[in-house]
């Protein structure tokens with residue numbers, strides 16, 4: 001991409017210092033988010049997706065956590081170097097965040113209108129009357145029916161999907177340039193999930209903002225992402241545009257994630273399963289961090305960590321053996337154990 005990045009994360013390391021030892025939650029992450037795009041961040045639980053986003057917001061609980069190394073460049077500033085006062089201006093103004101469970105972010109004792117109005121008054125400096133008008137307008141934009149009425153309701157009076165729409169309205173009320181969405185649809189049923197993703201896609205178009213979508217769900221990634229960073233054990237292991245990722249996954253981990261879910265559009269009737277689980281960030285293995293689960297791991301994979309390198313222009317992969325995986329794919333073979341036949 002030739003445009004200048006809105007966010008550039010370089011060799012970011014965020015560690016937690018616990019009684020058990022040093023948790024290397026994010027251990028050298030690199031990616032960029034361009035204006036107007038959605039970058040999907042995908043990986044199993046514990047890969048460091050959320051800690052990466054909390055690091056961008058500088059919301060890592062300290063102690064025990066701290067940004068150990070790296071840069072987060074945003075609009076010519078390195079966010080890792082800003083004071084808390086400077087960060088407060090950026091949070092909620094330039095960068096907003098929505099989470100999986102809106103009830104934890106919405107205050108149950110205030111109406112949704114009050115909460116959106118507070119955000120608007122804080123960030124735009126308008127009076128209550130104008131803030132209320134804008135709050136109703138925002139509720140309408142995020143697809144809440146009868147917004148004039150709903151604005152005076154309390155969070156518990158709304159469904160889960162509606163509450164997530166309110167969170168999106170609050171997050172967008174200050175026209176952020178970046179919206180970080182951490183598993184925003186995980187708690188919702190599939191039809192509501194699809195509606196929320198569709199809403200986010202259309203708002204991205206109309207607001208021209210960038211979105212960082214964090215999820216463990218490849219279906220969500222396919223639905224909303226322009227480009228994708230696949231994370232494993234605190235690092236990005238594959239990074240490319242969404243179509244290329246699904247057509248030509250080059251990392252054995254990405255390949256495993258894709259072949260462990262059913263595909264409706266492909267004539268595949270058997271699923272594969274990645275054995276084992278993500279290694280503890282207290283004690284990563286030597287060499288490639290995926291070597292404890294990778295059927296292709298051999299020699300060098302156990303000694304030297306592979307770099308994130310260009311396999312083709314714009315398609316990066318962190319694997320010593322991705323070329324061998326290509327040959328295996330060409331032969332139509334599997335690399336993981338068969339998980340069984342689909343019904």
Ligand SMILES: Nc1ncnc2c1ncn2[C@@H]1O[C@H](COP(=O)(O)OP(=O)(O)OP(=O)(O)O)[C@@H](O)[C@H]1O
Nearest residue numbers: 016023025044045046047048049050051052061281
């Ligand atoms: N405050 C903390 N103290 C100690 N360890 C932490 C803390 N927060 C996160 N971690 C650890 O950092 C690692 C990465 O966590 P993170 O929440 O980023 O993973 P994730 O990929 O977002 O997974 P999930 O989808 O389950 O949230 C995990 O092993 C987690 O236990």
